Amino acid sequence: MDGICTLANDKVYDQLIALLNSIEAIYGQKMPVCIYPYDDNTEKIAAELVHRPHVTLYNNQDSIQKWDQFVKDIWDTHPTAQTHWQKIGSSKYHRVGTHRRYCAFDAPFDRFVYMDADTLLMSPLDHIFNQLNHNDWIVYDFQFKDLSHVYSVSSTKLKELFAPERLQTEIFCSGFYGSKKDIFPNQQREILLDYLRQGEAEVLYDMAPDQTILNYMVMRSGISSYNFALSLPEKNATGCCVTSLHFENRDQILYDRGNKLTYLHYIGLSSKLFSRVCAGENIDFPYRDTFLHYRYLYEPEQRPKFTTKAKAYNAPPSLGTRILKKLGLAKK
Template sequence: MNGICTLANDTVYDQLIALLNSIEVILGLNIPVCIYPFDEQVQQIKSEIVNRPNVFIYEDSASIQRWDKFMQAAAPDRLNRKKFRLYGAHRRFCAFDGPFEKFIYMDADTLAMNSFDAVFDRLNKSDFVVYDFQFTDPTKVYNVSSPKLLQVFDKNRVNSEIFCSGFYGSKQGIFDINTRELLLSHLQSGEAEILYEGAGEQPLLNYMVMKTGMNSYNFARSLPDNQKTGCSVTSKHFQEQDRVLYDKGNRLTYIHYIGVQPDLIRRVCAGENIEFPYRDLFLHYRYLREPEKRPIFTEPLKSYADVSARNLLQRVLRRLRIS
């Protein structure tokens, strides 16, 4: 059985509802969706999915504990809830245990924009399938200043194989116990130093895929230039038609609201008039089932960049205990 996976807790409730609604519209009501619990805070989600028979929360505690222990052994600092906002992000790895033989993982801050048939079809030939341009910036995956990096992976692989962990297709069972133990032995022998420190599970997943040498495929590198599309809200040139985005005439597979923080989304959904890229599209899917609850903005529009800068400053000040 094939299915869609995501990772969420109540903090990203609004993004999750938008994602589920986009899946319902674009992919249909029958495709199963498994939500991996980021942490224990999932009561709001549980109440919502009672009305969504194709959606369920992953409850295999043995699997969850298995990957918690793996992350603890691979990168123990990442589980520090006080230090890392993405302390539970590794639980997406539970998808490699089940429940789907083939799956597509989507971050909660994504929206489906097109059929995923091409991704599932590609999984007949490849073990890992992505569609993004992260390979253009290895600094968000690996510690490029580490002399060990090019001892582990040659430069061509570093510049061509890395990916964003917000959207990928893969298969059940590709990281069995022997593979996990082998990966941990390499990491604990010193290779952990090549991982970028500033992101949750993304560097580790890249390492896992590349170190095992599995057959991976990136549509963004393989499609002809006149067919490939972007996927990130940082691209400002997408055109919307019938609640779907296009890139120079080509329909996007998905859109990733990367960098738009959950707190900002909550504030917008509460009625605060803050700009962010492709906001109307997000709000359409967020309130698709309850349009009467969609916020009506009465205040002047606030710049997303200004709000983000203020939030960053406040976080820095809090860390310095100045405010």
């Protein structure tokens, strides 16, 4: 069975609803969706799914605990990650919940497309699923232009481990990918842990924990991968990130130089921003109307009506706010 999966908790509720609605806008309720819980904060999500019989909240605790333990074992091999995380105020393990997307390798789908909760689906995924007939890992992004958010570029081991051409073409963003069940069985996970314990862990980039581990697992295991951004003719390839400001909106579908996007990723924008906008705060950000369209697809009367002048999401704080911050009185 094919399906789409994502990772969420109630903190990203508004974004999750927009994603689910964008999937339904294309597939109706025919495409099954599985949500992996980032943590136990999923009450609002569970209540919403009563109305969406094709969407399930993953609850296999053995699977969840297995992957939680696996990534803890990985970070226990890293020479500096835990010291770094504790220095910046995080815990011994940084954002462990984000790795729970790995549960997709257990269940419920034989083949799946994983989409971060801060994405919107713009096109049917036939091309991704069709390519899974030929490769075991499918991506569509331009992360290969920025190695520094995938691996530790200061690691001397990195280029010993992976040839430069692999580092220029095989790295990917962990926000969207197609893959298959059981491609990382227990024996392969143990082999990877052994490599990491022997010193390879230093190549991992600790501030993008799920992304660096996925890239390492796929590349170190020699899994057959395919990136549409590198494989399509340049005139047909599209961007996917909210940082690209040239996309054209036609009936709430985005196009890049006439080509329909597969998905839009609101990468780098805080989940708090979406919550504040949905609560009625007039903060502008790229493709806000597209997000609001899908968020309120079934309840347009609930969509916030802004009466004040919009404030840019990246506007510098006002003088008053800066003063309050200096005095320690500003709201966090």
